[in-house]
Amino acid sequence: MMDNQVLDTIEVELAILWRRIANRKHGNLDRSAYLLxxxxxxxxxxxxxxxxxxxxxDVSTVxxxxxxxxxxxxxxxxxxPTDGRAYSLQITxxxxxxxxxxxxxxxxxxxxxxxxxxxEEKRIFAELLTRLNRTF
Amino acid sequence: MMDNQVLDTIEVELAILWRRIANRKHGNLDRSAYLLxxxxxxxxxxxxxxxxxxxxxDVSTVxxxxxxxxxxxxxxxxxxPTDGRAYSLQITxxxxxxxxxxxxxxxxxxxxxxxxxxxEEKRIFAELLTRLNRTF
DNA sequence: GTACATTATTGTATTATACAACTATATCTG
DNA sequence: CAGATATAGTTGTATAATACAATAATGTAC
Numbered sequence: 433m434m435d436n437q438v439l440d441t442i443e444v445e446l447a448i449l450w451r452r453i454a455n456r457k458h459g460n461l462d463r464s465a466y467l468l469x470x471x472x473x474x475x476x477x478x479x480x481x482x483x484x485x486x487x488x489x490d491v492s493t494v495x496x497x498x499x500x501x502x503x504x505x506x507x508x509x510x511x512x513p514t515d516g517r518a519y520s521l522q523i524t525x526x527x528x529x530x531x532x533x534x535x536x537x538x539x540x541x542x543x544x545x546x547x548x549x550x551x552e553e554k555r556i557f558a559e560l561l562t563r564l565n566r567t568f
Numbered sequence: 569m570m571d572n573q574v575l576d577t578i579e580v581e582l583a584i585l586w587r588r589i590a591n592r593k594h595g596n597l598d599r600s601a602y603l604l605x606x607x608x609x610x611x612x613x614x615x616x617x618x619x620x621x622x623x624x625x626d627v628s629t630v631x632x633x634x635x636x637x638x639x640x641x642x643x644x645x646x647x648x649p650t651d652g653r654a655y656s657l658q659i660t661x662x663x664x665x666x667x668x669x670x671x672x673x674x675x676x677x678x679x680x681x682x683x684x685x686x687x688e689e690k691r692i693f694a695e696l697l698t699r700l701n702r703t704f
Numbered sequence: 705g706t707a708c709a710t711t712a713t714t715g716t717a718t719t720a721t722a723c724a725a726c727t728a729t730a731t732c733t734g
Numbered sequence: 735c736a737g738a739t740a741t742a743g744t745t746g747t748a749t750a751a752t753a754c755a756a757t758a759a760t761g762t763a764c
Contacts, residue, residue: 435687437676438694445697446589446678447603451623452704453586454721460630464751467583481711487587490753495713497751517711517760539575542582545703551571555698558574560689561581567681568588602718617742626722631744633720641738653729653742 460530466538468497469506469523469531477510477522481566488568501564506530594673596640596666602674604633605642605659605667613646613658624704642666 434506454461459470471487472478472484484494498521501507506527523531546554592598606613607623614622620630634657635645637643642663648654659667682690 435679435690436675437688438690439679440671441694442605442682442690442697443671443674444603444619445694445701446585447599447606447674448701449582450586450589450599451603451625451696451720452701461751463583463586465588467580467589469616472578479711480713489587489637489751490713491639491712491752493752495711499713508689512711513710515761517758519712535576535579538579538583542579543571545700546578549699551574552571553692553696554571554574554578556692557700558577558581560685560693560696561585563685564681565581565584565588587751598719615742616744625720627743628745629721631742635744648742651730651742653727655743699713 458541459534461534464497465501465506466534468494468499469527470535472507472521473528474532478521479512479518479520481518483521501527502524504530522539594677597670600633601637601642602667602670605637605663606671606688607645608657608659609664609667613656615648615654615656617654619657635643637663640666 458466468470468483475486480491480494480498483498484491487494490551498507498509501521502509505524507521510520510522512520541557546557549557578681589599594602602666603623604619607619609645611622616627616630616634620627620633623630634643634645637657643657646656646658648656682693685693
């Protein structure tokens with residue numbers, strides 16, 4: 433009973449959150465470009481297939497996002513010497529700079545929104561969010 | 569320092585969450601239709617302007633969503649007797665049924681995803697999510 | 705070496721959204 | 735009260751992120 437009420441709340445608030453954090457640029461990176469660049473930076477160079485699997489997106493989606501990042505000079509496409517079909521997408525220095533700028537802007541923004549939360553609340557929220565995402 | 573790390577995590581995980589909870593139908597209601605119907609049910613009949621303000625959406629967006637709900641028979645459009653331009657969108661019995669089905673399906677799904685969380689974790693997460701949404 | 709599998713790209717469609725233009729009605733002001 | 739302005743709502747158009755289908759190029763296995 434109590435639990436059901438809580439689930440209702442989480443469910444509605446997640447739906448609302450989805451709209452609230454709708455696409456918004458911070459610096460030169462929109463959300464999807466930011467996530468892809470973050471992923472390449474955090475987990476290392478990879479091809480679109482691997483990146484698509486990690487992020488649970490379709491390869492075609494990642495392919496386009498990767499092309500856009502390359503176009504902006506934030507990643508370079510390195511041909512796989514052992515497989516003529518495959519490439520490795522590697523973050524550039526410019527990409528690292530841009531990612532940092534964007535990350536800072538995003539962290540500032542969320543930091544402002546939750547400025548009244550206690551350190552413990554922030555920590556728990558980060559942990560629960562992460563657990564939720566890992567479960568999907 | 570610690571705090572910065574936490575903000576980084578929240579910021580990335582929110583972005584990831586946004587993708588994970590991408591549009592998905594539960595029953596006959598997609599996310600936006602569900603939210604609008606929920607809003608009408610929870611806060612009562614209203615016109616598109618008021619609904620748009622409450623939900624921080626453009627009136628044109630709500631106008632289309634409202635038309636879709638009406639088309640499916642989940643809301644009826646009642647002309648405002650004191651203002652020839654205005655309507656009030658009222659949820660129908662069918663709309664209530666459909667909302668309940670959708671809400672249950674969504675709550676079941678999120679309940680399954682967080683089935684291993686303690687009751688306290690669920691409660692805190694619900695509370696923090698709500699606070700975050702109210703701050704935007 | 706032919707058939708099948710895999711990596712990536714490109715074409716097309718969908719969904720949610722915003723902004724701008726417009727219609728019809730309401731209110732205000734001189 | 736008549737013309738000007740404001741307001742509620744709809745419709746046209748654009749954009750972004752996505753998926754699925756078709757295709758091209760290359761690799762692998764029998």
